[in-house]
Amino acid sequence: MLASPAMLVIEALIPTGISAMPALSTAQPDPIPDVAAIAENAATPEPLDILEQINLYSQADLETGPLEQINSVGELSDVSPTDWAFQAVSALAERHQCLLGYGDGTYRGNRAMTRYEFAASLNACLIQIQERIEDLNALSPEELESIRRLQEEFAAELATLRGRVDALEVRAAELEANQFSPTTKLSGEVLMAPIDAFGDRSETIGGGEDTELSFGYQMRLVFDSSLTGRDRLRARLQSINVARLDNTTGTLMSRLGFDGESENETLLERLEYRFAVTDNLRVWLAGTGVSHDHLMTVTNPLFESSGSGALSRFARRNPAVFRQPGGAGVGVEYSFGEWATLYGAYLAENANTPTSKNGLFDGSYSATAQLTATPVENLEVSVTYSNSYFPGGEVNLSGGTGSGNARRPFTNDVATSSNNLGLQASFAFAPVTVSGWAGWSLAEAQVSDGDVNSGDSATLFNWALNVGVPDLVKEGSVLGFIIGQPPKVISNDVSGREDPDTSLHFEALFKYPITERINITPGFFVITNPDHNSDNNTVWVGTMRTQFTF
Template sequence: MSKIFWNVLKVSPAVLAASLLAANSALAGEANEQITTVAQLTQQNDSMGQVTSVSQFSDVQPTDWAFQALQSLVERYGCIAGYPNGTYRGNRALTRYEFAAGLNACLDRVNELIATATADLVTKEDLATLQRLQEEFSAELATLRGRVDALEARTAELEANQFSTTTKLVGEAVFDATQVFGDNQAVPNPQTPTRDLTSNTTFDYRVRLNLLSSFTGTDQLQVRLQSGNNVNATPNVTGTNQTRLAFVDNTSNQVQVDKLNYAFNLSDYIRVKVDANTAELWENVNVFNPDFRSSGTGAISRYGRFSPIYRLGSGGAGLTVTLNPKGAISLTGAYLASKASNPDAGFGLFNGDYAAFGQLEFKPSKAFNIGFAYAHTYDGARNGGTNNVNFTGNTGSFNAIAPFGTGVATTGNHYGIQASFQPSSKLTIGGWAGYSNAVAETGPNRGRDAEVVYWAGTLALKDFGKEGNVLGVVFGQQPTVTDTPVANRRDGDTAYHLEGLYKIKVSNNIQVTPGLLVIFNPENNDRNDTIYVGTLRTTFTF
């Protein structure tokens, strides 16, 4: 209580006593005005008026030696009164009664301040209740203290042994067992004799390690290491790229720097990404197929992941700029050069193969997204097969991949529309359609054009059978040549793509996906038998 008293009073006992005594020092002997009894003092005090400022005393000057002490008692504590004529009479003698009355007035004021300051403090009953609760929950409190100590120890260990303050490691390992079923290999030309389809069950893997670094909190430097042994056996066995699987990446069991890029914000409305190698549009833009876009956890086929327009120009350096990336309407522009690192004639960043891409996205709500994409490409094929044309990103028929032949340089104008609709949290419907116009730049058909079309629809049922599981279906038509001046490179029939998969969430880090891919009229030739590809993919993420 004494501590509270002096904190409120803000002066020491010596200062209080000195202030009361000094302000009424006996420097003048006005005996006739002395008050010698408590009754007289009380009567006299009744005639005194309480003051709120020391300036109200006409006989007190700032030069007086006790001015500051008197000012503190009057203005800070309000326990000093003056005479009716507005004087303090600080030079008159002080009786013991006057001292007692003045001290009592100040103590009353201090007690009042203490009561006000401590009104919200806990009572003894509150303290007793708190002590009882502490005793009752002593075991729980001890456990909590132990957990906090353990967390502090673990945090200290992590800080001492952390890999990096700016970089985190994200990994993915994919194992798959695949079997192809069918009577004959597919051939593009109905007049070409077919061969029996012979297939053995294969087991392959692909491992990716991503080093993701951020230096400002909004940027990202990606370095991806990859190793795998999937040698794209499915097209070799089936005779068509229409059966190509999504997770095919062969490095002959060698570790390679598969990706190197840096993304950053120029402002709140401009996002820039620079790819040093293996630039891929589908990594940089919205492809409107969220449940199937990933090669490790999405569709099992290459075509089922997204529209082929996002595969154009892949493989080299690139620059992607997105305006208003978080807005309801956004615009993306990109330039990719697949042979940017080759200085030979006809290659390089601006004198070789390239894709100039643009996409306008409308995202009025989280449930509905739609995009319109355009790409202009140049594929400067070299006779001799060192740089064969890849007009559709290794999707569709062989005629669509090279509309005028594998050794004919080709330019293209590609148009695509993509959309996804999520009417509920458990259902997503999507799809895309595209048209490409190819123009021969070399050979006997130079200046002539060909037309390629494709489309697909997707359906994803989330939490099907169990929370976290996804049942998926993809149906469509892979890129098909509908018109070309080269008679033997026009697709006569329509091949249909049907894909079913069931993503089973074993845990947050393990997913098992059985899937079946069916190609009707492979290579757009109805004389070819239907081909089936069954696969069991297991994906580990860490």
């Protein structure tokens, strides 16, 4: 006997032009953010497409958060039994189970609501009504008439909400069907650059050939996977063909920050896995190609990147501590809240080779610790200590950035250990960011050979000061100026291995975003007294790096 009246009620609830309501369900509607601020700031806007309005309010980001289901009026901090509408609010929550409030536990009943907020609340009530529709005695004729009028008044908004959900379901199904992987994200970067070096050469350093204009590229594909939601497995493939200018200029100081050669082959250049042990502790397992800047901050935010930072190799990070041997090993990061972070790492350059002068502990390695602090807003300071070791014939103490003596402080390239200290700082005060560092290395010969005695020591020093002006002419742009002294041997127990003069590094660049994913960075750097020797003539290096990201 109830079938016919029930059908009449259902038909009454579905206005003309709206598809049938979904099947009976106990599911609650998706929370809808409040956009009162948007409505209040729009004085007399031109009519917008309904879907466009839905997009606006659904993307609003308000501190109060989205609307949420309220099961009891007692959950609301701003509703009391003395309020004149207390009974109505209580009935919505406890009798009809369709009251929506804000995430901060307030109802804010004294403010106006948007039509979309009302549509969301009405939709929640309609869902509850569907569950009770079979029992007509649960609804009075007045309630049914109110429902009919509300359904007709907000038919467009309700239809748009349902259409939006349907569209999202279709889009989600499409993404699932065509996604690269359910656990892996693919990203990439391509660099292209014309490169040239200028200036007369000298016989006191190697090379001496004129540098011809060349064109180089670097391509990287990055695969980031998460297996637990609190970890990241990263594999990076690289193909690169950017000439090392030291082969023609004769000085490592002329190297670019993105040079290298792989003979156009694509190789696994980096592999690492990191995971969270606790909320404050994170651990890295490095498989290959991992360096210190991958594990810890280098406190040079505007210029550390090879694709969008400094053009030169030297100006990207403090070589005394961040150019020590890398490769495979382990790293840890412990956070002391927002004000300080402690890092530690042990990396070996040829860990996968089980022969003499290789492996985890017999080949080149570095053990590094760093404390980074942010004592005040926009100021970051870090102190880094590193102990490194190089077997005979493989010494590269300055990481390919300083003089020949700084690279190998002792004759005959004897086995060398080094204790390294770096001090770094960065301070941002609108519109300028200033950063810089100072680095010391105390090298010690480990064997006696010729004029070198075991225990002989040498001291290296380098420094840099960087000034950057971000967002100067366009958001994302950076105007940068860098001055510094590449690694120099300032004292040595071995005669003739001190650097006699001082080289200075001057660099200027301007990164300009053509689009969101294309940047160009024209710039140059100048090396005076290359290799810290005034007999060598000034070297100029110019390039225009173009970065594509995807």
